[in-house]
Amino acid sequence: xxxxxxxxxxxxxxxxxxxxxxxxxxxxxxxxxxxxxxxxxxxxxxxxxxxxxxxxxxxxxxxxxxxxxxxxxxxxxxxxxxxxxxxxxxxxxxxxxxxxxxxxxxxxxxxxxxxxxxxxxxxxxxxxxxxxxxxxxxxxxxxxxxxxxxxxxxxxxxxxxxxxxxxxxxxxxxxxxxxxxxxxxxxxxxxxxxxxxxxxxxxxxxxxxxxxxxxxxxxxxxxxxxxxxxxxxxxxxxxxxxxxxxxxxxxxxxxxxxxxxxxxxxxxxxxxxxxxxxxxxxxxxxxxxxxxxxxxxxxxxxxxxxxxxxxxxxxxxxxxxxxxxxxxxxxxxxxxxxxxxxxxxxxxxxxxxxxxxxxxxxxxxxxxxxxxxxxxxxxxxxxxxxxxxxxxxxxxxxxxxxxxxxxxxxxxxxxxxxxxxxxxxxxxxxxxxxxxxxxxxxxxxxxxxxxxxxxxxxxxxxxxxxxxxxxxxxxxxxxxxxxxxxxxxxxxxxxxxxxxxxxxxxxxxxxxxxxxxxxxxxxxxxxxxxxxxxxx
Ligand code: ATP
Numbered sequence: 001x002x003x004x005x006x007x008x009x010x011x012x013x014x015x016x017x018x019x020x021x022x023x024x025x026x027x028x029x030x031x032x033x034x035x036x037x038x039x040x041x042x043x044x045x046x047x048x049x050x051x052x053x054x055x056x057x058x059x060x061x062x063x064x065x066x067x068x069x070x071x072x073x074x075x076x077x078x079x080x081x082x083x084x085x086x087x088x089x090x091x092x093x094x095x096x097x098x099x100x101x102x103x104x105x106x107x108x109x110x111x112x113x114x115x116x117x118x119x120x121x122x123x124x125x126x127x128x129x130x131x132x133x134x135x136x137x138x139x140x141x142x143x144x145x146x147x148x149x150x151x152x153x154x155x156x157x158x159x160x161x162x163x164x165x166x167x168x169x170x171x172x173x174x175x176x177x178x179x180x181x182x183x184x185x186x187x188x189x190x191x192x193x194x195x196x197x198x199x200x201x202x203x204x205x206x207x208x209x210x211x212x213x214x215x216x217x218x219x220x221x222x223x224x225x226x227x228x229x230x231x232x233x234x235x236x237x238x239x240x241x242x243x244x245x246x247x248x249x250x251x252x253x254x255x256x257x258x259x260x261x262x263x264x265x266x267x268x269x270x271x272x273x274x275x276x277x278x279x280x281x282x283x284x285x286x287x288x289x290x291x292x293x294x295x296x297x298x299x300x301x302x303x304x305x306x307x308x309x310x311x312x313x314x315x316x317x318x319x320x321x322x323x324x325x326x327x328x329x330x331x332x333x334x335x336x337x338x339x340x341x342x343x344x345x346x347x348x349x350x351x352x353x354x355x356x357x358x359x360x361x362x363x364x365x366x367x368x369x370x371x372x373x374x375x376x377x378x379x380x381x382x383x384x385x386x387x388x389x390x391x392x393x394x395x396x397x398x399x400x401x402x403x404x405x406x407x408x409x410x411x412x413x414x415x416x417x418x419x420x421x422x423x424x425x426x427x428x429x430x431x432x433x434x435x436x437x438x439x440x441x442x443x444x445x446x447x448x449x450x451x452x453x454x455x456x457x458x459x460x461x462x463x464x465x466x467x468x469x470x471x472x473x474x475x476x477x478x479x480x481x482x483x484x485x486x487x488x489x490x491x492x493x494x495x496x497x498x499x500x501x502x503x504x505x506x507x508x509x510x511x512x513x514x515x516x517x518x519x520x521x522x523x524x525x526x527x528x529x530x531x532x533x534x535x536x
Pocket of ligand 1: 242243244245279280281283284285286378412415448450
């Protein structure tokens with residue numbers, strides 16, 4: 001990181017934009033880089049500007065008179081005759097935030113000083129440091145965005161140690177390994193947020209030990225939630241909770257621990273991610289959740305729709321922040337649910353190309369990311385997916401999840417009945433039915449997983465209402481009352497399959513599909529299947 005920023009400074013990039021909530025940390029960092037002659041060759045003075053005080057010499061603390069006005073401050077920069085960097089806080093307000101039009105005089109003045117910054121004999125660099133990324137169109141070629149990463153584990157550990165040292169009354173009951181765990185749990189937070197989470201853990205009972213892990217994780221869940229576009233999902237689903245989809249499950253299991261030291265010996269490239277498309281309600285989301293448990297990695301769900309809607313802050317900034325958070329907690333899994341929702345407006349002129357730019361950035365990130373972030377994208381409506389997303393090299397594999405086969409339905413019934421029939425008095429009659437799940441599977445041709453679950457739940461409601469054990473007839477009746485999605489959305493499913501046959505691999509294992517195609521009749525929706533057959 002240091003190398004990169006010092007290079008930008010030495011190469012006379014005139015203006016660098018850093019989006020962050022961590023003004024202090026960024027300022028400390030810039031100060032360190034520009035006063036280190038090994039990195040920048042010539043030491044620079046540091047000036048800091050705020051809308052309230054104007055420019056201040058960072059070393060002497062002296063305020064430069066008459067620089068509160070942005071144009072006057074910029075003129076000072078232009079005339080200044082010593083090698084310097086100028087750290088300008090919150091200038092985005094002049095570039096135009098919501099409900100405030102851009103100040104075109106200021107934008108013009110910014111452009112006026114650029115030739116001097118680029119070509120003048122004095123070395124000067126301007127840093128815009130702001131929590132929001134707003135760059136006017138006319139300045140986009142001149143301002144370089146620098147991604148300032150969230151704190152590393154070492155930085156968080158240093159903060160933790162300093163807090164413990166400062167609070168001598170807090171009892172410390174931690175070995176190195178436990179401390180490592182606590183600090184790792186704070187990855188993905190700003191230093192300020194990590195500090196608050198540690199402080200909360202300390203004041204809780206006057207001591208800090210491994211039991212505080214849950215407090216820190218809970219804080220992290222809340223903080224990530226506040227971004228409005230990322231959600232930290234805690235799951236205890238395992239692959240055993242998914243009926244069928246054996247091909248997909250096996251593929252995922254084979255990639256477990258791909259980031260371990262052991263895997264490095266095999267020179268396996270870190271997996272990029274997987275796209276899981278298919279019929280709704282057949283276990284795509286369930287798979288993402290189970291993966292996080294099996295791989296023991298944090299699962300962050302990104303709401304692509306919100307990123308592009310601009311409802312929560314600036315869309316570009318949202319995307320950057322989400323990716324930076326996923327990288328900071330890496331190795332991690334980034335789950336983009338219903339990826340097509342965010343991409344449906346792509347290419348339209350309504351947003352002056354912002355969506356296309358964000359999407360382009362996302363694709364580049366997918367392609368080039370070095371941090372071990374595995375992306376699992378799920379999609380129902382593939383017609384909205386841009387072809388660039390499906391190009392080879394983006395995802396390691398594209399899977400298609402179809403209506404469950406007979407064996408898969410049998411498994412799904414078994415799972416949902418076993419999960420709920422824990423009380424013997426409720427299960428008494430149903431457990432006597434011979435080949436129960438086979439019988440139910442036979443009666444639910446064309447049902448999706450969530451419909452099967454619903455049949456079980458509704459039947460239990462009926463039994464509960466009448467205060468009696470569950471009966472086979474309850475399940476039969478609820479099956480008969482269900483009009484499956486495969487009937488109401490027959491055309492859409494057939495179209496999905498036609499798409500998948502050339503682009504995706506079937507999530508169901510081949511043996512299951514073959515066996516299945518012999519069992520069913522002529523009905524195209526239940527006999528044909530989507531996705532290429534290929535076993536992993
Ligand atoms: P959507 O795109 O509509 O969100 P989805 O494919 O992601 O659909 P899930 O959310 O994974 O579907 O499934 C909905 C519910 O249906 C799950 O919580 C689960 O209870 C049940 N279900 C679906 N498929 C399966 C399955 N293969 N095994 C077990 N349960 C399943």
